[in-house]
Amino acid sequence: MLLDFEKPIVELEAKLAEMKKLASQNGMNVEEATMLLEQRIIALKTETYQNLTRWQRVQLSRHADRPYTLDYIEQITDDFIELHGDRNVADDKAMIGGLAAIEGKTFMLIGQQKGRNTKQRQYRNFGMPNPEGYRKALRLMKVAEKFNKPIVTFIDTPGAFPGIEAEERGQGEAIARNLKEMFMLKVPVICIIIGEGASGGALGIAIGDRVFMLENTWYSVISPESCSSILWRSWDYKEQAAEALKLTAPDMMKFNLIDGIIKEPLGGAHTAIPTIAAEVKRVILETCATLEQLTPAQRIEQRIDKFCKMGVVNR
Amino acid sequence: MSWFNRQEKGITTPTTEKKDTPNGLWYKTPNGNIIHVRELKNNVYVCPEDNHHARIGSKEYFEILFDNNEYTEIAAEMYAADPLAFTDSKPYSRRIKETQAKSGLKDALRAASGKMSGMEITVACMDFDFIGGSMGAVVGEKIAMAIDHARQHKTPMVIISRSGGARMMEAGFSLMQMAKTSAKLALLAEEGLPYISLMTDPTTGGVTASYAMLGDFNIAEPEALIGFAGPRVIRETIGKDLPKGFQTAEFVQEHGFLDFIVDRRLLKNTLTRLLKLLHN
Numbered sequence: 001m002l003l004d005f006e007k008p009i010v011e012l013e014a015k016l017a018e019m020k021k022l023a024s025q026n027g028m029n030v031e032e033a034t035m036l037l038e039q040r041i042i043a044l045k046t047e048t049y050q051n052l053t054r055w056q057r058v059q060l061s062r063h064a065d066r067p068y069t070l071d072y073i074e075q076i077t078d079d080f081i082e083l084h085g086d087r088n089v090a091d092d093k094a095m096i097g098g099l100a101a102i103e104g105k106t107f108m109l110i111g112q113q114k115g116r117n118t119k120q121r122q123y124r125n126f127g128m129p130n131p132e133g134y135r136k137a138l139r140l141m142k143v144a145e146k147f148n149k150p151i152v153t154f155i156d157t158p159g160a161f162p163g164i165e166a167e168e169r170g171q172g173e174a175i176a177r178n179l180k181e182m183f184m185l186k187v188p189v190i191c192i193i194i195g196e197g198a199s200g201g202a203l204g205i206a207i208g209d210r211v212f213m214l215e216n217t218w219y220s221v222i223s224p225e226s227c228s229s230i231l232w233r234s235w236d237y238k239e240q241a242a243e244a245l246k247l248t249a250p251d252m253m254k255f256n257l258i259d260g261i262i263k264e265p266l267g268g269a270h271t272a273i274p275t276i277a278a279e280v281k282r283v284i285l286e287t288c289a290t291l292e293q294l295t296p297a298q299r300i301e302q303r304i305d306k307f308c309k310m311g312v313v314n315r
Numbered sequence: 316m317s318w319f320n321r322q323e324k325g326i327t328t329p330t331t332e333k334k335d336t337p338n339g340l341w342y343k344t345p346n347g348n349i350i351h352v353r354e355l356k357n358n359v360y361v362c363p364e365d366n367h368h369a370r371i372g373s374k375e376y377f378e379i380l381f382d383n384n385e386y387t388e389i390a391a392e393m394y395a396a397d398p399l400a401f402t403d404s405k406p407y408s409r410r411i412k413e414t415q416a417k418s419g420l421k422d423a424l425r426a427a428s429g430k431m432s433g434m435e436i437t438v439a440c441m442d443f444d445f446i447g448g449s450m451g452a453v454v455g456e457k458i459a460m461a462i463d464h465a466r467q468h469k470t471p472m473v474i475i476s477r478s479g480g481a482r483m484m485e486a487g488f489s490l491m492q493m494a495k496t497s498a499k500l501a502l503l504a505e506e507g508l509p510y511i512s513l514m515t516d517p518t519t520g521g522v523t524a525s526y527a528m529l530g531d532f533n534i535a536e537p538e539a540l541i542g543f544a545g546p547r548v549i550r551e552t553i554g555k556d557l558p559k560g561f562q563t564a565e566f567v568q569e570h571g572f573l574d575f576i577v578d579r580r581l582l583k584n585t586l587t588r589l590l591k592l593l594h595n
Contacts, residue, residue, distance in 0.1 A: 160524075162544030162552045167562060170572045172523030172543035179497035180504075180529055199481070199490060200524040200543070207494055221481045221490040221521070231403035231483060245486040246399050255398065257487045304498045308459060310491035311452030312398040315390070 001064040005048050005056055009267070012041045045266050052216070054242040054251075058224060060216035061195045065270035067277065068127075069096060069111030069154040072194065075277030076284070077102055080109070083143070086135035089169065094125040094161070095133030095205075097140040099149070103285060108144035110137050110205060111154030114195070127196075128161035131174035134204045138178050141185060150188040150288050153205040158223065160201030175204040182207035183304055188291035190284060192262065193217045193249075194269075209303050210287050213249035214276070215264040219257075220247035257310055342369060359579050368536045368579050370516060373425035373440035376475050380438060380583055386429030389437075390460050394421045395453050399486055407484040410446070418444045422453035423478070426461035428470065432587040434594075437465040440475040441522075449482035450522055455492025458526060462499040471509045471590055476527040479545075480520020493525035500529050509593055511586060513577075514541050514564070532574045532589065535564035542567075 002010055016037045023030040052060070060066070073080050082098040084091040097110035112129060115121035129137075137153070144151045160171055182189060182205075191208035197219030213219055222230075227245060228237035246252075249261045262283055265272035291299060343349050344367035355362065359379055360369040378384045394411065401407040415421060423445035428437045439461040441448045458474065465472040481489040503510055512530030514523075516539035523543050527533075535541060542549075542562040550557055560566050564576050577585050 160543065162548045164549065164553065164557065164561070167542050167544065167549065168570050170528070170570065173528040173572050175524040175543070176493075176497065176526070176528040179494055179525055180501045183494075183498045183501045200493060200521050203490060203493055204524070207497075219490075220486045222483055222486075227483055241403075244399070244401050244403065245483075247486060252487055255487060257491055304502065307491060307494040307498050310495060311455050311485075311488050312396040313452045313456050314394050314396050315392070 003056070003059050003063065005052075006267075009041065009044055009048065012037065012044065016041065049266055049268075053239065054218075054246070054248050055224065055239040057216045057248050058196075058218050058238075058242055060268045061218050063268060063270050064116070066195055067269055067273045068116075068156060069109075069113045069194065071273060072111075072154060072277055072280055073098075073100060073109055075274060076281040077109070078104065083140055084136075086132040086139055088132060088135055090130075090132045092125075092129050092133030092136055093123055094127050094157070095129040095137055097137060102281060105285070105288075106149050107284070107288075108140055108149050108151045109154070110140055110151065111194075112157040112202075112205070114156060125161060127157045128159055129157065129201065129204075130161050130163070130166045131169040131171045134160070134171075134174035134178050137205050138181055141182065141189075145185050145187050148187060150190070150291070151185065151208075152284055153189070153191045153208065155191060155193045155197050155202045155206050155219075156195035157198055157201045158196050159198040160204065175200045178204045179207055183307075184300060186296035186300070188288055188299060189303070190287050190291070192280065192283075193219050193258075194280075196223075198223050207303070207307070209291050209299050210259045212260045212262050212283060212287075213252060213258050214262045214269060214280075215249055216268050217249060218242075218247040219249075219252055220245045259306075344369070359582075361579050366537060366578070368516065368538070370443055370477065372420075372442040372444060372477075373475075376440045377425070377427055377429075377438065379579070380431050380436070380473070380586070381427070381429040382431060382433065386427040386438075389426040389428065389464055390457050391425070392421065393453050393457060395451055395485070397484075398488060399484070401484040401486070403484070410484070414445055418442070420445045422457075423448045423450065423482075424454040424457050426457045426464075428461075428464055428468070431583065431590075434587070434590055435468060435470040436473055436590075437461050437468070437470045438473045438475065441477045443477045443479075443517075446482060448476075448478035448522075449480065449489070450478060450492050451482035451485040451489045452492060454482075455489075455495045458492075458496045459499045462496075462503050465508055466503055466506050469506070469508060471511065471593075472503060473511045473513065473586065474526055474530075475513045475515060476518040476522050477515045478518060478520070478522040478527075480522055490521070493521050496526040497529060500526060504531075509590065511589070513582075514573075515539050517541070519543065519545050528572065530574075533572060535567065535573050535576050536579055537564060537576050539564040541573075 077100040080100040114127035115124040189208040191206045191211045193213040224238040224242040227241040252258045269276040346365045348364040397408040426439040514535040
């Protein structure tokens with residue numbers, strides 16, 4: 001699956017591969033031509049990815065090949081034991097978690113999980129957790145706190161699931177409780193938006209000492225599509241809505257609503273998964289080391305102060 | 316002195332002091348009962364025929380709760396900024412000004428402290444008339460200040476919610492108000508001060524998913540719509556009609572998320588009894 005703005009690049013890359021193949025078959029010297037083409041590709045890539053519109057970043061955040069939570073876990077951990085269930089009603093497949101070792105250090109990793117094909121997508125409920133997902137996440141955070149293990153959350157959701165059972169089981173209450181409880185966690189909490197950060201469904205696991213966004217992700221109070229349908233009363237204004245919401249990592253950083261941006265490889269995270277995973281791993285380890293310099297009371301105080309400063313008003 | 320001389324001056328109430336009543340002289344409840352607005356008002360905006368609770372705002376709730384309607388407002392002048400320079404069909408800054416002029420309100424929440432049945436309390440109350448009671452930075456900041464006031468003066472905290480959810484025009488900023496208000500409630504809980512959350516019609520979205528559901532006591536008005544996702548969104552997602560009574564206060568209580576439902580006519584009395592039981 002290619003996005004519109006990926007097509008010209010992929011076409012050039014195909015041309016280059018073709019040229020190289022022909023050259024090696026016929027023993028022709030095409031060095032100069034391939035070099036020119038390679039330069040053109042880099043120029044086009046740079047041009048494209050440095051000037052992405054906000055909507056294009058939203059598209060990248062949802063790219064079918066984009067790495068999901070389990071991809072990062074596979075890439076960055078030496079060991080991982082998945083832990084299931086909220087000890088209440090069910091095991092939510094859209095929210096996963098477990099204990100993991102990264103470079104020999106134990107972490108509790110928690111995140112929303114999307115599926116890659118139709119069957120998996122249904123199994124993972126498109127990354128939309130039910131209340132039991134948020135309660136499972138909180139349960140695992142409490143386990144981490146009990147055994148003094150730092151927590152990393154991976155945020156990638158189009159929203160908390162809007163369904164009948166979700167309402168019956170208290171979707172609002174589940175998210176609200178997480179927000180309140182996460183502020184009081186004694187262990188370091190690092191949150192990383194790896195794809196979509198849609199509203200309360202994202203925030204429900206995103207109260208951290210440090211909140212990072214990958215370069216091509218979005219994080220806001222509503223998706224551009226839903227915003228378009230409500231404010232413009234039509235689904236056709238998603239590009240405008242994305243612009244108006246200022247939902248990209250650079251936007252959120254500028255407003256001090258996040259703590260950092262994790263740079264993606266040129267072309268997006270999906271074009272070089274080991275590279276982006278290594279970068280994510282580096283950020284986790286470095287950030288955790290910094291946070292562990294503080295006492296639990298200091299972390300909690302700073303965590304609360306940081307979020308309490310967010311918001312601009314006229315007094 | 317002739318007996319028909321006017322003894323008092325004419326109408327001296329300034330416009331801002333005038334009571335906000337449902338439009339027109341007569342009010343029709345969703346069940347079709349027609350009631351004179353004066354009668355409705357004298358009955359704390361509850362229709363005596365069918366117990367329908369008309370939508371009221373901070374002014375009315377303050378009058379209901381505070382003794383002699385005496386209270387000190389917190390950050391009364393605060394109003395919204397437009398950090399994103401947000402524009403949909405019109406610029407957000409203009410929408411704010413127009414709504415202020417129309418509603419006589421600064422934003423979608425007012426906070427105040429005062430006495431209820433002789434007990435000091437702090438109340439934050441949402442106003443649905445202001446952009447659907449949506450939660451932006453002003454709502455979040457005023458709640459934060461009200462909770463700080465409650466912590467400082469060791470008073471119970473009451474938040475009355477009536478909201479469509481977060482305010483889209485403040486995007487990321489409005490989302491973070493959910494975090495901010497929850498953080499402050501965590502601090503309030505540390506102090507052992509009671510927090511009562513009253514949900515009224517409607518309470519949905521980011522408000523439900525933050526302070527509205529975090530009460531030591533979650534209570535609601537009868538038949539209030541309470542939920543995370545709105546009914547329309549759920550219907551579109553699942554492609555089915557919703558069961559009768561879905562997301563009403565009664566439904567939410569039945570599923571275990573409300574302590575009780577309170578008739579508005581008994582609100583002050585019930586809150587007083589509850590706080591006295593805690594205090595004894």
